[in-house]
Amino acid sequence: MANVSMTVNGRSVSGQCEDRTLLVQFIRENLGLTGTHVGCDTSQCGACVVHVDGKAVKSCTMLAAQADGSEVVTIEGLASGGELHPVQAAFREHHGLQCGFCTPGMIMSAVDMIQRHGGRLDEKTVRQELEGNICRCTGYHNIVKAVLDAASKMGDGTKVAAE
Amino acid sequence: MGMEGIGARVARKEDKRFITGKGRYTDDMVVPGMKHAHFIRSPHAHAKIKSIDTSAAEKMPGVIGILNGAQLAEDAIGNIICGWMIHSKDGTPMNMGAWRPLAQDTVRYVGDAVAIVVADSKTQARDAAEAVVVDYETLPVVTSAIEALKDGAPQLHPEAKNNLIFDWEIGDSAATDAAIASAAHVTEMKVINNRLVPNPMEPRAALGVYDEGEDHYTLWTTSQNPHVARLVLSAFYNVAPENKLRVIAPDVGGGFGSKIYIYPEEIVCLWASKRTGVPVKWNSDRTEAFLTDAHGRDHVSTVKMAFDADNRITGFKVDTIANLGAYMSLFSSSVPTYLYATLLSGQYNIPNIHANVRTVYTNTVPVDAYRGAGRPEATYLVERTMETAARELGVSPAELRKTNFVREFPHQTPVIMCYDAGDFEASLNAAMDASDYAGFAARKEEAKSRGKLRGIGMSCYIEACGIAPSAAVGSLGAGVGLWESAEVRVNAVGTVEVLTGSHSHGQGHETTFAQLVADRFGVGIDTVSIVHGDTDKVQMGMGTYGSRSGAVGMSAVVKALDKVEIKAKKLAAHLLEADESDIVIENGELKVAGTDKSVPWFQMALAAYTAHNMPEGMEPGLKEGAFYDPSNFTFPAGCYICEVEVDPETGKTEIIQFVAADDFGKIINPMIVEGQVHGGVAQGIGQALLEGTHYDAETGQLLTASYMDYTMPRADDLPSFQISTTETACPSNPLGIKGCGEAGAIGSPPALINAITDAIGNNDLTMPATPQRVWAALGSAK
Numbered sequence: 001m002a003n004v005s006m007t008v009n010g011r012s013v014s015g016q017c018e019d020r021t022l023l024v025q026f027i028r029e030n031l032g033l034t035g036t037h038v039g040c041d042t043s044q045c046g047a048c049v050v051h052v053d054g055k056a057v058k059s060c061t062m063l064a065a066q067a068d069g070s071e072v073v074t075i076e077g078l079a080s081g082g083e084l085h086p087v088q089a090a091f092r093e094h095h096g097l098q099c100g101f102c103t104p105g106m107i108m109s110a111v112d113m114i115q116r117h118g119g120r121l122d123e124k125t126v127r128q129e130l131e132g133n134i135c136r137c138t139g140y141h142n143i144v145k146a147v148l149d150a151a152s153k154m155g156d157g158t159k160v161a162a163e
Numbered sequence: 164m165g166m167e168g169i170g171a172r173v174a175r176k177e178d179k180r181f182i183t184g185k186g187r188y189t190d191d192m193v194v195p196g197m198k199h200a201h202f203i204r205s206p207h208a209h210a211k212i213k214s215i216d217t218s219a220a221e222k223m224p225g226v227i228g229i230l231n232g233a234q235l236a237e238d239a240i241g242n243i244i245c246g247w248m249i250h251s252k253d254g255t256p257m258n259m260g261a262w263r264p265l266a267q268d269t270v271r272y273v274g275d276a277v278a279i280v281v282a283d284s285k286t287q288a289r290d291a292a293e294a295v296v297v298d299y300e301t302l303p304v305v306t307s308a309i310e311a312l313k314d315g316a317p318q319l320h321p322e323a324k325n326n327l328i329f330d331w332e333i334g335d336s337a338a339t340d341a342a343i344a345s346a347a348h349v350t351e352m353k354v355i356n357n358r359l360v361p362n363p364m365e366p367r368a369a370l371g372v373y374d375e376g377e378d379h380y381t382l383w384t385t386s387q388n389p390h391v392a393r394l395v396l397s398a399f400y401n402v403a404p405e406n407k408l409r410v411i412a413p414d415v416g417g418g419f420g421s422k423i424y425i426y427p428e429e430i431v432c433l434w435a436s437k438r439t440g441v442p443v444k445w446n447s448d449r450t451e452a453f454l455t456d457a458h459g460r461d462h463v464s465t466v467k468m469a470f471d472a473d474n475r476i477t478g479f480k481v482d483t484i485a486n487l488g489a490y491m492s493l494f495s496s497s498v499p500t501y502l503y504a505t506l507l508s509g510q511y512n513i514p515n516i517h518a519n520v521r522t523v524y525t526n527t528v529p530v531d532a533y534r535g536a537g538r539p540e541a542t543y544l545v546e547r548t549m550e551t552a553a554r555e556l557g558v559s560p561a562e563l564r565k566t567n568f569v570r571e572f573p574h575q576t577p578v579i580m581c582y583d584a585g586d587f588e589a590s591l592n593a594a595m596d597a598s599d600y601a602g603f604a605a606r607k608e609e610a611k612s613r614g615k616l617r618g619i620g621m622s623c624y625i626e627a628c629g630i631a632p633s634a635a636v637g638s639l640g641a642g643v644g645l646w647e648s649a650e651v652r653v654n655a656v657g658t659v660e661v662l663t664g665s666h667s668h669g670q671g672h673e674t675t676f677a678q679l680v681a682d683r684f685g686v687g688i689d690t691v692s693i694v695h696g697d698t699d700k701v702q703m704g705m706g707t708y709g710s711r712s713g714a715v716g717m718s719a720v721v722k723a724l725d726k727v728e729i730k731a732k733k734l735a736a737h738l739l740e741a742d743e744s745d746i747v748i749e750n751g752e753l754k755v756a757g758t759d760k761s762v763p764w765f766q767m768a769l770a771a772y773t774a775h776n777m778p779e780g781m782e783p784g785l786k787e788g789a790f791y792d793p794s795n796f797t798f799p800a801g802c803y804i805c806e807v808e809v810d811p812e813t814g815k816t817e818i819i820q821f822v823a824a825d826d827f828g829k830i831i832n833p834m835i836v837e838g839q840v841h842g843g844v845a846q847g848i849g850q851a852l853l854e855g856t857h858y859d860a861e862t863g864q865l866l867t868a869s870y871m872d873y874t875m876p877r878a879d880d881l882p883s884f885q886i887s888t889t890e891t892a893c894p895s896n897p898l899g900i901k902g903c904g905e906a907g908a909i910g911s912p913p914a915l916i917n918a919i920t921d922a923i924g925n926n927d928l929t930m931p932a933t934p935q936r937v938w939a940a941l942g943s944a945k
Contacts, residue, residue, distance in 0.1 A: 018286065034191035035184015037416075039364045040449035044870035047364060075184030088182040092174055095834050098842065099669030100181030101364040101416030107182060123883065130878035134870070136364050136417050137669050138838060139845030139907075140878040 002065040008033070009077025017064050023057075024048045026064035027074060035075040035104045039134070046133030049105040049112075050074045056112035058132070075104035078111065087111050087150040096146035098137035109133050110147045119155020121148060168682030169898075172834045176688060177673040186414045189368035189383045190446045197370070198227055200432060200445040201288035203278040203295055204454065205270035208306070208526035208863020209317060210299035212268060215278060220294035225287030228439040229295065230431075231278040232267035240264060240434055241400045243427065245491035246642040249329050249500055252519075257329040260320025260524065262490035264400070264427035270299070271319055271489035272526050273864055274454030276427045281439050285446075304863040308486035308523040309463060319489060319524040326524040328487060329496070333504045334517035334577055342478025342515045346469035350552040356540045357930045358461035358486070358856040359849075360873060361533045363668075365416020366447035367426065367456065371433035375440070379407045382433050386412040387422045387666050388706020391643070393698045395425045395493075402433050412696040415668035419846070420532040421456045422668065423708050424493040428455070453868035458856065459533025461486040462499065462540050468548045474556055474566050476511055481518040481544060489524060492531035496522065501579070501639050502537030502630075502709075508576035509545035510587045510623045510800060511567040516577045526863040532708065534846055534908040538626040546622040546913035551926045560917070561591060561600070564623050580627055584891045585800050585826060591623060593824035594802035597885050603806070616809040616941075617819070620917025624910035625800040628902035629714030631793035646792035647711070648704045649719035651680070651727050653785040655772035657765030659686065661723075662694045664704010665716030670904065671835045672712060676720055678831055683724050684731075684764060685750040702788065710902025713831065714797045718896045722789035730785060735767050737778040797893045797901035801825035803844070803914040809922045814938025816852060816919055823886040825906055829899035830888065836903045840886050843907020849876040850908070851915040855931045874931070 002021070005014035008031060015030040027033050027050065036059060039047035048059045051073040078085045087110045090096065097103040113129045114121065121129075126147045127140070135143060167173050180186050217229040243262040250256055266275050277297055282288035303317035310316055311326040319326055343349055370383040380403040386392050389410040397405040415422060428445050436443045447455065462485050469478040485499035504518040553563040565588060574582040595601070603619045610617035630636060633644030650662040659680050665672055677691035694700055707716070728748065735753035736743035739760050747756045754761040762770075770776060774783035806819040823840055830836050853874035857866045867873040892899030912930060920926050925940045 020286070028191075032193075033184070034188075035186070037188075037365070038190075039366065040870050042449065042869045042871050044875075045364065045449075075182075079183055084182065091182050092178040095175065095838050097178060097181055098671070098838060099363070099365065099417040100177075100186045100414065101188065103181050104184050124879075127878040127881075134364065134875050134877060136362055136419070136846070136875070137842045139841035139843075139876075139884065140881055141841040141845075141883050142838060144878065144883065 023062040024059035047105040049108040090146040090150035094146040096143040102135045121151040175674045197442040199285040205275040208304040209302040213298040216296040220291040223291040225283035227281045232265035247497040248640040249496040251329045258323035264430045306858040328522040336517040339478045339515040339517035343469040347472040348470045356462040359459040361419045361421035363417030368446040369429045369432040370444040371436040372442040373436040387418040419534040457531035478515040488527045488529035492529040495531045498537045506541035535905040542624045550917040589889045590802040590824040598804040598822040616922040618918045618922025622914035627796040628710035629797045647715040647719040649723045650788040651723040657768040658690045662701045665712040666707045710904035719791035726787035795895040799901040803910045805914040805918040807918040814934035827903045828893040828901040846908045847911025851912040
């Protein structure tokens with residue numbers, strides 16, 4: 001058994017889990033944060049993407065023990081003070097989700113993508129960057145629109161933050 | 164239409180919980196004392212079970228119980244049913260073999276469930292399952308339907324000689340043969356419709372809870388139709404009587420047909436909860452989903468289409484072999500028959516049609532309805548044949564279609580369907596304009612200068628959805644009615660709850676159904692709640708599949724709203740001392756037309772519940788229900804045009820543009836309709852270009868059972884889509900709407916394959932058109 005401590009959505013948490021426990025299992029089962037989803041078992045679908053120390057990570061590819069001491073943000077921690085994150089707002093505005101199952105991972109990947117590229121994203125880049133996130137409902141059309149719109153709205157601020 | 168009424172592009176009410184991680188899916192549910200199940204599945208495609216030894220596993224940490232088919236039989240749990248009876252052309256009923264929820268003597272596909280381990284944790288259940296020893300005696304395997312029909316093939320079920328389930332026909336064989344014999348031209352093709360795995364992103368899950376004190380069962384499940392699940396679980400599987408069983412389908416992460424059916428896992432979790440005395444939860448992993456979710460399509464067909472000297476179609480003859488897998492799933496028999504061959508007239512006047520369909524058992528995952536269900540298979544035949552015929556006849560694909568379009572409605576086809584409304588040329592013209600079809604030749608030349616092969620293809624589809632009326636489908640063999648129910652409750656403060664038997668698993672009902680109420684009563688959609696997915700809350704309903712929620716589900720809501728409106732107006736007239744025929748409802752008020760007299764909506768509602776001042780004989784309260792049974796199917800139709808560039812060096816296809824022009828009749832929320840088309844088209848492109856389901860013919864192993872092997876469409880495989888709509892109202896429902904959920908998946912595959920075959924100059928190309936196949940087809944092109 002491993003003792004694991006980390007900061008999740010700004011809150012210090014700790015727990016005991018089997019050594020083989022994946023980060024996604026720790027988040028869902030130990031912490032009860034069920035917004036992070038599991039859609040496959042080969043790290044292909046991206047439904048489980050969270051941010052670990054500021055980077056998008058598929059939480060099914062990492063053991064909970066490996067995240068010991070890390071700063072983790074899940075979909076539940078993205079909005080601040082009741083205010084939706086611009087990417088969340090853009091997904092709603094552009095109908096970038098249908099069943100909602102891939103959505104948390106999509107949004108966490110999109111936030112990371114925009115942080116890395118700032119306002120310089122174009123459609124082709126967004127489509128390539130979303131390669132690790134599978135959606136079966138939307139055909140990606142409106143997800144791409146939402147990411148581009150959020151990127152243009154966030155552009156300047158994220159460039160500063162990234163530099 | 165108002166800001167939130169019919170036709171308004173309203174952002175979805177349900178989105179907030181999904182974008183903040185607060186959706187509640189079945190696997191998110193936790194109940195006190197909950198334990199975890201792992202299913203032990205056959206690793207063999209065909210084998211006898213000689214023994215199951217659980218002695219070592221039972222001693223493993225955390226194990227609560229290990230159950231198998233023998234115990235299931237002790238409790239008289241029933242066999243899995245097929246709910247649509249088909250008779251062969253000789254009059255005999257279909258040859259259905261038994262499907263036990265846990266196999267007892269024989270396993271028939273890789274993934275067939277054999278036993279279940281219930282343990283404290285998922286990992287303990289999985290570890291213990293590894294220690295269960297099942298001794299199998301392997302049997303010969305067959306995975307191809309054509310091979311399975313041959314003499315000497317391995318036999319799956321004693322009931323089905325030569326693995327033939329039924330040999331069915333529709334239409335006039337002799338007249339069609341005569342038309343072909345006297346034709347000026349006949350186009351012949353062999354067409355394969357590839358097997359697909361539905362892959363909703365949420366894997367299936369079930370949580371069964373038995374309450375000993377009440378002798379009551381609750382099942383949380385990933386279902387598109389929780390009431391149908393309850394009905395079948397009680398009436399056929401003998402798990403619990405209906406009044407002692409609550410089925411809840413909370414947020415469901417996509418279905419596409421695969422979550423219609425009541426699978427072994429749901430039956431077994433519910434039963435195991437009573438047997439072990441603990442709540443039992445199971446959650447499928449992705450490979451398990453590949454191995455157990457009902458697959459789609461898998462047809463092999465030969466077609467002959469006859470034309471006269473004026474290029475008019477005179478006959479269409481189809482012979483199809485459909486692979487139904489190892490067992491007959493719930494609606495598997497209807498898909499390659501009444502949902503398929505009845506659409507073989509396409510958008511065209513075809514005087515003579517005949518189709519023969521043989522369905523076959525093989526050692527593969529059961530096949531059932533997947534987005535489109537039979538209609539994509541029919542459309543693929545018709546539209547690939549039309550495009551090929553145009554090439555053979557030397558006329559443009561558009562002209563050949565225009566020559567043969569149905570132009571007068573109603574139009575009775577020779578294969579049951581009576582098309583009620585449409586304007587096929589309008590959608591063809593819209594798609595040709597949007598794609599600049601006329602400018603294609605120049606684009607092809609330009610591509611050639613870069614060493615690329617450019618092609619363009621079209622598909623003019625028609626489909627039948629909102630399947631109905633109940634009496635008609637009953638006469639064709641359906642075991643259920645296909646109506647829908649609704650209840651509209653106006654609360655004492657004027658807020659509204661709509662209880663619907665439709666189920667949303669991505670379609671946005673919480674928004675669109677509320678738009679109907681906003682449109683009718685002028686109240687904001689935030690004051691309207693849509694209640695669905697719980698058999699304890701909602702009256703009996705039939706659920707969501709076959710693009711029925713709009714045409715059938717919403718029509719039931721309209722019918723209930725009509726009743727509420729009548730009572731509300733009566734009450735308002737009484738309160739305002741006016742004649743009820745003078746009352747109009749506008750902007751949340753009930754007004755006397757032409758006067759300044761009015762009563763706010765909420766005040767009328769309160770008056771209904773205080774009941775201090777009611778018209779004589781009126782009952783207190785304001786709540787009305789309705790059951791709606793449509794008079795006909797709806798017939799969405801449209802034209803899709805796809806333009807591609809093929810790299811002759813690699814065979815790789817790039818989609819340059821994809822244009823859709825659909826006629827969905829009246830549209831409630833264009834944003835949501837567009838989303839349905841995007842998703843449907845993406846799945847159709849997936850079928851045509853990427854998604855191949857491969858079995859090893861020797862062993863029956865599914866070789867494409869993960870996202871490492873089965874190519875799901877990703878964002879960089881697809882273009883942005885250009886979509887538009889034309890409108891002819893559907894006359895058979897009060898809203899004039901036609902279903903839009905499946906059209907994209909129905910219409911798109913032939914458009915894409917027609918484009919690639921145009922580019923490479925070879926009509927012989929099989930889906931999915933992988934670079935390897937395209938490259939090979941290029942090599943053999945004349």
